[in-house]
Amino acid sequence: MTSIKLARSDLFKNQAYVNGRWQNAPAAATFAVHDPATGELLAEVADLDAAATTQAVAAARQAFAHWSSITAKQRSEYLLAWYQLIMQHSDDLAMLITREQGKPLAEAKGEISYAASFVQWFAEEAKRAYGELIPSPWPGSRIQVLRQPIGVVASITPWNFPAAMITRKATPALAAGCPVVIKPSEETPLTALALAVLAEQAGLPAGVFNIVTSNQAAAVGEVLSTHPDVAMLSFTGSTAVGKLLMKQCASTVKKSAMELGGNAPFIVFDDADLDAAVDGLMQSKFRNTGQTCVCANRIFVQDAVYDNFANKLQARVSELKHGQGTADNVTLGPLINRGGLDKVSRLVDAAVQAGAECRWRADINGLDQQRYYPATLLTNVQTGMDITKEEIFGPVAALIRFSNEQEVIRAANDTRAGLAAYFYARDIGRIWRVQEALEYGIVGVNAGLFSTEVAPFGGVKESGHGREGSHHGMEEFLEIKYVLHAGLGE
Numbered sequence: 001m002t003s004i005k006l007a008r009s010d011l012f013k014n015q016a017y018v019n020g021r022w023q024n025a026p027a028a029a030t031f032a033v034h035d036p037a038t039g040e041l042l043a044e045v046a047d048l049d050a051a052a053t054t055q056a057v058a059a060a061r062q063a064f065a066h067w068s069s070i071t072a073k074q075r076s077e078y079l080l081a082w083y084q085l086i087m088q089h090s091d092d093l094a095m096l097i098t099r100e101q102g103k104p105l106a107e108a109k110g111e112i113s114y115a116a117s118f119v120q121w122f123a124e125e126a127k128r129a130y131g132e133l134i135p136s137p138w139p140g141s142r143i144q145v146l147r148q149p150i151g152v153v154a155s156i157t158p159w160n161f162p163a164a165m166i167t168r169k170a171t172p173a174l175a176a177g178c179p180v181v182i183k184p185s186e187e188t189p190l191t192a193l194a195l196a197v198l199a200e201q202a203g204l205p206a207g208v209f210n211i212v213t214s215n216q217a218a219a220v221g222e223v224l225s226t227h228p229d230v231a232m233l234s235f236t237g238s239t240a241v242g243k244l245l246m247k248q249c250a251s252t253v254k255k256s257a258m259e260l261g262g263n264a265p266f267i268v269f270d271d272a273d274l275d276a277a278v279d280g281l282m283q284s285k286f287r288n289t290g291q292t293c294v295c296a297n298r299i300f301v302q303d304a305v306y307d308n309f310a311n312k313l314q315a316r317v318s319e320l321k322h323g324q325g326t327a328d329n330v331t332l333g334p335l336i337n338r339g340g341l342d343k344v345s346r347l348v349d350a351a352v353q354a355g356a357e358c359r360w361r362a363d364i365n366g367l368d369q370q371r372y373y374p375a376t377l378l379t380n381v382q383t384g385m386d387i388t389k390e391e392i393f394g395p396v397a398a399l400i401r402f403s404n405e406q407e408v409i410r411a412a413n414d415t416r417a418g419l420a421a422y423f424y425a426r427d428i429g430r431i432w433r434v435q436e437a438l439e440y441g442i443v444g445v446n447a448g449l450f451s452t453e454v455a456p457f458g459g460v461k462e463s464g465h466g467r468e469g470s471h472h473g474m475e476e477f478l479e480i481k482y483v484l485h486a487g488l489g490e
């Protein structure tokens, strides 16, 4: 059936998981999932339509009464059991990620640990949905604040983190007492289904965790964003689709959480530790072959250290190794699809045409040039070029020269995106000024990697709203109810 070699072959599924049952799509419709490294057909997966999605919402709605009424400790125990199973089968889950998404196996393993960390964290947080008692201004009365689960949560997730984007959304909702209906990306449904196998094994009751696989994103998305029984929609993906979903959510005044595109500035000041800055940039820029929404997109380097930094960076970029994610020592995999590759080529070609210099370009002879894009270092990039305005989503570092702090802050904030920013500096006054001036939801100061389950991840401006991870992550799924008790006696 498939060429994916797993220690536990039942983790490979091609049916959707709805209401505790594995099911085909109406009329047995399917869509194809391919290995981005080779184009090999990996699976034909159930292609659920709007009607089947409506049934999944009904199942979740039905499950809500039970799931929200059991104790927080019981929900916590289900999540912990799931966490343990995910860790136990991390090799198989990583293999599924690498085969359907393309990232190197070591990174895929890292993603599974990261994905599992949310399950564990929210298993712990489940027990901490505290209420409040507020001193009342009226005699004989008390003011209570309850935190209650919002209801059925729908999630639409992208392909770049096939496991982590699911657990980061689903587990705070589940911990809060909300059943979830998830539509994974059509590029990467196999990891999502394997997570469902393990959720089922962990004993999650029917209807609590549903995976609606589909290639009909607009139709399924319409149900999930307009159905009155969906209380909240949590989306990660492009800004364009996020805006459309927010409009659709308006019809039922549905709460939404949006993790949309970024355009991360990465600023290297002249007092920075340059070796540390190069290390941080390599982590931020090239992880997942440049396909993350927090990848450094615009690399601003101050005059005095520009040439030195570019030389050091070139040495490191030239060490990157392209290839199939399952091969040893590979650090850069294929891009997800032809559309992604065409976009990177267009941005680089236009930048070079407009005067950017191609300082380094990896040799990828021997690899399929329709699937891989060579690691590239561009210097003399100017703000205003398309490559500074769009998310590159590929292994291309674009260096922009700047001369002073005010100028670079203005340039860094000159975008509608506001997800992640990075800067390297040692001067303490500068660090405080710059971290406060950057209009971003996340700032890495002398750090190229910051994602962790214990901290709030999310953006401002058109990068979205809502936070994932940390205790703030569960708050999103809890409604506040104010209860006034009167007539209690003086």
Ligand code: ADP
Pocket: 156, 157, 158, 159, 183, 184, 185, 186, 217, 218, 219, 220, 221, 222, 236, 237, 238, 239, 241, 242, 244, 245
């Ligand atoms: P990307 O460019 O990263 O693929 P998308 O926003 O297109 O970003 O995809 C992210 C998720 O949104 C995927 O699960 C995709 O199927 C889904 N999606 C795409 N178009 C729509 C739509 N019109 N309505 C709802 N979901 C959509």
